[in-house]
Amino acid sequence: MVIAIVLFWALLGLGVFFVAMRGGPRGARAALHTESAIGQRVVILGVAVLVAFGVAVPTLVLASNGEHKAGVAVGGLHLSASEQRGRDLFARSCAVCHTLAAVKAVGRIGPNLDVRVGADIATASGRRALVLNAISEGRARGLGQMPAQLYQGREAEEVAEFVAAVAGH
Numbered sequence: 618m619v620i621a622i623v624l625f626w627a628l629l630g631l632g633v634f635f636v637a638m639r640g641g642p643r644g645a646r647a648a649l650h651t652e653s654a655i656g657q658r659v660v661i662l663g664v665a666v667l668v669a670f671g672v673a674v675p676t677l678v679l680a681s682n683g684e685h686k687a688g689v690a691v692g693g694l695h696l697s698a699s700e701q702r703g704r705d706l707f708a709r710s711c712a713v714c715h716t717l718a719a720v721k722a723v724g725r726i727g728p729n730l731d732v733r734v735g736a737d738i739a740t741a742s743g744r745r746a747l748v749l750n751a752i753s754e755g756r757a758r759g760l761g762q763m764p765a766q767l768y769q770g771r772e773a774e775e776v777a778e779f780v781a782a783v784a785g786h
């Protein structure tokens with residue numbers, strides 16, 4: 618990539634140099650303004666090369682920057698595709714009531730999940746099970762209300778996987 622750019626400018630510089638050597642600026646101008654078919658072809662080729670680089674360089678840069686950061690979570694964790702969907706679902710329906718650092722959620726209606734899920738429960742499967750159970754049954758133990766079935770099936774599992782993976786991080 619860098620080599621291509623350097624090469625391009627080096628060739629351009631050499632071209633200018635040779636044109637200048639051949640007849641100085643006047644010669645160069647004469648060559649550019651020439652009506653001869655070869656002169657025109659050279660100019661057209663030059664423009665084509667410039668346009669091609671104008672498209673190719675930004676395209677290559679954009680393409681190599683394409684690797685996005687959607688899978689990266691707090692603490693250097695890497696999220697699977699379903700955990701990433703769980704993150705979006707959590708942000709949509711759970712973050713209003715719960716604190717969870719991984720999504721910068723600061724809800725205070727329900728318990729802080731970094732503590733209640735992350736710190737209190739040792740195993741990933743235990744965390745997952747608690748979250749799944751809270752989602753399917755809801756909660757009303759006198760600490761406030763959590764509606765049941767905010768998510769069902771696959772979506773509930775994705776949220777549970779996500780929370781189990783990131784809570785406490």
Ligand code: HEC
Nearest residue numbers: 710711714726727748751756757758759760761762763767
């Ligand atoms: C309307 C507010 C509200 C929303 C929305 C909400 N919760 Fe809750 N959540 C609560 C409250 C309040 C409690 C505690 C209730 C209690 O124990 O009496 C709770 C408890 C929990 C618990 C702990 C359960 C336990 O047994 O200690 C988990 C885990 C949980 N919620 C996860 C979620 C997830 C995941 C979502 C999104 C699908 C969610 N909550 C959406 C209010 C909410």
